[in-house]
Amino acid sequence: MTLPDEMTAIEIAGNGGGPEVLRPTTRPVPRPGPGQVVIRVAWAGVNRPDVAQRAGTYAPPPGASDLPGLESSGHVAAVGDGVGWNVGDAVCGLLPGGGYAEYVRTQADHVLRVPDGMALREAACLPETYFTVWSNVVMRGRLEAGERFLVHGGSSGIGTTAIQIARMLDARVWATAGTDDKCRVCADLGAEAINYRNADFVEILRDAGGANLILDMVGGDYVPRNVKALADDGRLVQIAFLQGPQVALNLAPLMMRRLTLTGSTLRPQSDLAKARIADSLRETVWPWLDAGRIGPIMDSEFALDDAANAHRRMEEGDHVGKIVLRVAGG
Template sequence: MPEMRAIEITKPGGPEVLKPTTRPRPEPLAGQVVIKVAYAGVNRPDALQRAGNYAPPPDASDLPGLEASGEVVAVAEGVAWPKPGDQVCALLPGGGYAEYVATPAAHCLPVPEGMSLKQAACLPETYFTVWSNVFMRGGLKAGERFLIHGGSSGIGTTAIQLAKLFGARTFATAGTADKCQTCLDLGAERAINYREEDFTKVLKTEGGADLILDMVGGDYIPRNVSAMAMEGRYVFIAFLGGPKAELNFAQVMMKRLTITGSTLRPQSDAAKAAIAAELKTHVWPLLAAGRLAPVMDSEFALDDAASAHARMEGGDHIGKIVLKV
């Protein structure tokens, strides 16, 4: 069986546990395609998996990497699209830090017209997460006040742009003047430096948040509830500040709030295919028209994945980090 280069997690730990290896090249199972990877996106769940805190699903590769771009080189029988030779970007069950990866055909999307493979590798994990949580789960509508924590992250920069295009009033938190300026440049009405200003007071002055996208959790949870408007929705996607907090639920009742959240990777293939179909209809034309684009931070060689993780966990990055395969 032909072999390929890949990056494996040798044991749970810091970035240094990511090491080059060789693995058998994957073959497409029913409904799948195999992509020759050009670029792989680097995301927080990769770091959680590396640290031993986010096990891959039972049928997924143990290699990290949840999104990639490249050329389709093999398809299972009965797959109508994509075809061998097509350039795609794709949401992956794992295995993106490698020269080849298998994924369901229904989780692939065409590389948007005019966009490079490097940019396209930054789309799937982020856009699937933002679209499903902000629009499908969170129900964001034009004119609503939307608070995004981590506004300069890959998720944050995507959420700001999409919310702006769909007519919402966006507010974002970030930790430096440069990161706040990035949020403003992307279309945020207000960028709040959380080291200098209380986002709760800012939102209350504006009438409260109709929707909050939170990747922080921890002590932000009661503050977010306090910052929300009547009938507001609160969506969790991560817990960088921890998953636990003490909360007075009387506020939830009095304001008639909805609290929800999701993780993407454990969802069914059908659920992810439904998100992909919505993205192709509602978002891909905007990308092709140049009305939004991923914010890029840095590029590392595949063998230097450890440095890419160190960059991400250092917290200085703005936008997306990619591995060139």
């Protein structure tokens, strides 16, 4: 395939701001270097880090594209030296940035095949979400069969994925959400749903024996409450701070109850670390996806040039599951 010289993309105008700063632009089509592929994008996933980057609070790491977009699906359009993919392969990829565009470049070992029977629209929702959940719940959080697991934001893309993966690992799962409809989604996926507006997750988890693992993206005053909700030897994994990263916390329970507080962000990790996560997903999770035992929960789709409204949809907080941008479709 011969790559064109230019492509349509969505850039963040100025130094960031509201959704209105997302504007169509024309950019050069990237070329692959050694160990890299260029994907002709069919669909691009929309994620919270994209919103943070647009707002100016989450800068791309050095060398990454300034364009938003951390996951996409499509077909391999060009390959660099030492790459096992072929032009035309249907893939989905974890990206360092640049997904809101007709073409994107990424490391070849951060790319995974589209699962059997899955459309490209759904496959675009896998990389950022599944890399994040698997690396934090399993590789970092060490969730095991029979353990009690709590995920906040249970109806989000991260939350719905975490519920499904935890259930596949035979854990007992709780999930918080802010409406009865969202709680029903969590319950349908196998979680014991907690409407945080009228129930106290700390009390519920303590009555059950405490959570062995909590996955949290809220932060703020949830942090001390999470500590109270943990069982002895429990683990809290922090992946975002929607209510802010600053908190007053009594550290004595960490020592007395042997608790672990940890966390991670995906984008700044090394290429090797991301490749190891991809290998683990390929070995364990992709067979579940091939068999249709788990899969992304879809909320809505928007055209590429309507990315601003996709961000508005996410910031309104009413979405359930994943939001995607239609680039070429298919």
